[in-house]
Amino acid sequence: MSMYIIDDHPLVRQAIAMLLRRMRPASKVVELEKFSELQAAIIKNGDPELFVLDLLLPGVKGTSAVKEIKTMYATVPLAVISSMPAGEAEETCIEAGADIYIEKSTPANEISSALQGLFAAENGDEETAVAIGETKLSKRQKQLIVMLDRGLSNRDIAAELDISEHTVKVHLWRLFRRLDVKSRTQTLHFARTNGLL
16 A cells, blocks of 8 residues: 655655654655646556645646546545645645645644644544445544534644544544534534435
């Protein structure tokens, strides 16, 4: 299994690679300058366990790279790390399929924590799934629904669960995707309609 970083800025790419190597020493980290190099790299280096992607890559328009990766590897976590302020870019990337959006100006420890959160969310989804009709939820996802119903903010949830706000965002995005909803309100509506609250 390999982790793929696609960023045309060498310093950023190397810094992210260092973070990932520290987090998961057993995994191979593959650094790419261009999105067009990805397929050949996967053939050479093996199946992906994570993608870290710059949003502003040469020859790539908007979120097309995010969509392309998620079409081919729907279950592999994808983090977009960009110099663009979160604002609209974050929403656009999440809608395109990214699991998390991180600004490049974010401190290294927070980037590391956000990426760790992706793996934690990935593992959390596997353990003790609860089925609701065709939808399976992890214990953590059921916990999140209850916290949303209590009106807790991401910061409050992070404090209560003793995790970072980035990790909370990752868990929420995965929950939204699992339920095929786009907001907290829709999540709560789904939960009430399906007897989860």
